[in-house]
């Protein structure tokens with residue numbers, strides 16, 4: 001991948017309105033590609049049919065145009081690539097690196113709030129059950145992370161800020177690779193699609209740093225190339241809380257409606273200057 005043309009992407013999920021943090025991320029990804037004469041892609045991550053909305057897709061395109069942020073080639077939609085995701089899942093299933101999980105959200109929450117183990121990690125309830133008789137029931141597919149790590153051997157990845165990072169996907173537990181009724185998931189789709197689109201440099205917020213351990217593992221298992229990662233600091237409010245978590249973070253649409261000039265806002269963000277009341281967090 002060294003020396004080849006740079007390809008970056010902005011990959012929003014159309015499940016809500018974009019906020020300033022999205023603008024910052026998209027601008028960084030585009031600037032990186034432009035500075036190296038590369039391509040900047042726009043991929044709509046709309047695999048979650050229940051939460052994705054056409055009006056949010058339209059809003060994303062309006063917001064980006066308002067910022068003066070153009071992209072290369074057609075907008076791509078992850079929902080059009082489900083076959084690629086399914087093929088990847090099949091390849092992992094053939095190696096018995098995934099297993100069906102029948103747990104409900106409530107069961108997982110209850111098991112995970114037990115006094116041992118980190119709260120967010122799946123406790124492995126379905127890992128060793130005899131799933132055969134239950135395959136007619138709705139089920140997700142989870143990565144058997146211990147088996148997967150053993151199959152992949154030691155792996156690492158490179159991040160612009162963190163340098164060479166030894167992958168420790170085990171810390172994420174047996175993540176979901178195909179959600180109930182969906183046949184794909186964020187982790188699977190993003191990994192497969194970044195490779196399919198020839199993304200060389202993943203520019204995204206540091207909130208996705210931990211997810212990269214899983215993406216790197218999936219790349220190793222599926223024989224996909226590993227992009228360079230450039231996780232950037234997040235935009236935070238005056239209280240230091242990141243925007244996605246704050247109540248009432250203004251959407252780009254509301255700033256636009258309030259008469260804020262998109263290109264000016266974009267020019268500031270490109271120089272790491274956040275609007276009043278916000279700052280760029282530390283790495």
Ligand code: GLU
Pocket residue numbers: 011012013045190204208
């Ligand atoms: N679709 C993801 C999100 O909206 C981002 C995917 C990525 O950049 O890896 O948070």
